[in-house]
Amino acid sequence: MYQLNLLEEPRKFLKKLKDRKLLLNLCHKIEELKYNPFPANSKKLKENLGYRIRIGDYRILYTVDKIVQVIEIYKIGHRKDVYR
Numbered sequence: 001m002y003q004l005n006l007l008e009e010p011r012k013f014l015k016k017l018k019d020r021k022l023l024l025n026l027c028h029k030i031e032e033l034k035y036n037p038f039p040a041n042s043k044k045l046k047e048n049l050g051y052r053i054r055i056g057d058y059r060i061l062y063t064v065d066k067i068v069q070v071i072e073i074y075k076i077g078h079r080k081d082v083y084r
Helices: 007-017 020-033
Strands: 002-006 042-044 051-055 058-065 068-080
Touching: 002 020, 007 020, 007 042, 007 068, 020 058, 020 068
Parallel strands: 002 068
Antiparallel strands: 042 051, 051 058, 058 068
């Protein structure tokens, strides 16, 4: 099982989120990453380091350290803003 490390920016994003259903979906996907850091819908990013998971119009961007078994979530946001 991997350890999750949620950086300050995604933590603030989740606190500001008003849509309860979206918040629950994002939290559920984040928890699933502990057990499987490379789910079927994850995709390796070309320019940025790491991977992304798609949840509707929102994305979770993260990196995986296989040696230490740590997942670092560095950005969560709407697809139009998250890659900037």
